[in-house]
Amino acid sequence: MKPPRSVWPFVLSSLLLCAATAGAQGYPVKPMRLIVADAAGGAPDQLGRILSQKLSELLGQQMVVDNRPGASGALGADIAARSPADGYSLLLTTTAIYAILPSLKKNLAYDPVRDFAPVSRIATASNVLVVNASLPVRTVAELVELAKSRPGSLNYASAGVGSPAHLAGEMLNLLAGIKLVHVPYKGAAPALLDVIAGNAQLIITSPIAAGGHIQTGRVRALATTGSGRNPALPELPTIAETVPGYEISQSWGVVAPAGTPAMIVKRLNDAIVQAMQQSEVKAQVLKTGAVPAGDSAAAFEAFMVTERARLGEVIAKSGIVLED
Numbered sequence: 001m002k003p004p005r006s007v008w009p010f011v012l013s014s015l016l017l018c019a020a021t022a023g024a025q026g027y028p029v030k031p032m033r034l035i036v037a038d039a040a041g042g043a044p045d046q047l048g049r050i051l052s053q054k055l056s057e058l059l060g061q062q063m064v065v066d067n068r069p070g071a072s073g074a075l076g077a078d079i080a081a082r083s084p085a086d087g088y089s090l091l092l093t094t095t096a097i098y099a100i101l102p103s104l105k106k107n108l109a110y111d112p113v114r115d116f117a118p119v120s121r122i123a124t125a126s127n128v129l130v131v132n133a134s135l136p137v138r139t140v141a142e143l144v145e146l147a148k149s150r151p152g153s154l155n156y157a158s159a160g161v162g163s164p165a166h167l168a169g170e171m172l173n174l175l176a177g178i179k180l181v182h183v184p185y186k187g188a189a190p191a192l193l194d195v196i197a198g199n200a201q202l203i204i205t206s207p208i209a210a211g212g213h214i215q216t217g218r219v220r221a222l223a224t225t226g227s228g229r230n231p232a233l234p235e236l237p238t239i240a241e242t243v244p245g246y247e248i249s250q251s252w253g254v255v256a257p258a259g260t261p262a263m264i265v266k267r268l269n270d271a272i273v274q275a276m277q278q279s280e281v282k283a284q285v286l287k288t289g290a291v292p293a294g295d296s297a298a299a300f301e302a303f304m305v306t307e308r309a310r311l312g313e314v315i316a317k318s319g320i321v322l323e324d
């Protein structure tokens with residue numbers, strides 16, 4: 001006996017729900033891809049490959065890294081946002097993707113809230129403030145004092161307008177009440193080289209990028225940028241120990257296209273948290289200069305909301321503009 005036509009929509013929706021639930025319970029049944037919106041070799045790529053290798057083992061299906069660099073991460077984020085919400089295409093999101101670009105560009109092809117379902121944060125990293133070896137400062141306090149005595153005469157380099165290093169410098173300007181002049185470069189490597197050459201006086205950059213130059217004395221490290229001391233450079237104070245309230249770190253996490261079934265998000269979160277707790281994964285992540293994380297989807301979502309508001313305020317107060 002057929003059910004009345006009036007109940008067909010409910011029957012159909014129930015069947016679809018059962019099918020989706022069955023699919024989620026068996027997930028994954030085919031290879032997955034992790035979209036990394038950065039070129040091979042960068043920090044996101046390194047972290048993505050560490051994670052994908054371990055998730056392949058834990059989930060029983062191969063996870064491949066799909067590098068999609070361009071537009072400061074916006075290109076890869078857009079590709080991920082347009083992917084099917086079935087758990088087989090994920091995005092390794094970055095501070096730039098979820099917190100910086102939304103405040104810098106009004107015509108983004110993706111929306112960090114509407115288009116993605118948070119899964120888990122995987123790692124964080126505080127950077128290091130280094131100065132040219134000839135600059136007569138050895139502490140953040142001395143740098144601030146010098147900058148106040150010579151407003152507008154000290155330059156800080158960055159990987160480009162709107163980069164985390166750019167925001168780090170502007171946050172220092174705002175909180176320390178100084179005027180360092182921003183000099184953008186096409187990448188972190190040339191920016192650091194110009195600090196070594198003395199064409200710019202300082203840069204806030206990755207401990208991995210600066211480490212060898214710190215050891216050889218080509219640049220002098222003053223402090224790190226996180227809320228606590230960096231495990232890779234425990235002897236260095238934080239900037240916040242001199243400039244209260246200063247904190248800017250980079251964080252990476254995994255998000256799925258919006259609409260991905262909650263059961264799949266939970267399966268992924270469980271696997272990521274398990275992966276980031278394993279000793280060999282922790283050791284590999286620490287070698288990149290980052291600190292392993294791994295938290296709930298809700299905790300990651302709350303973190304991204306806070307960071308987006310906090311860095312958005314820095315962007316607004318500094319008047320940073322990124323042309324479309």
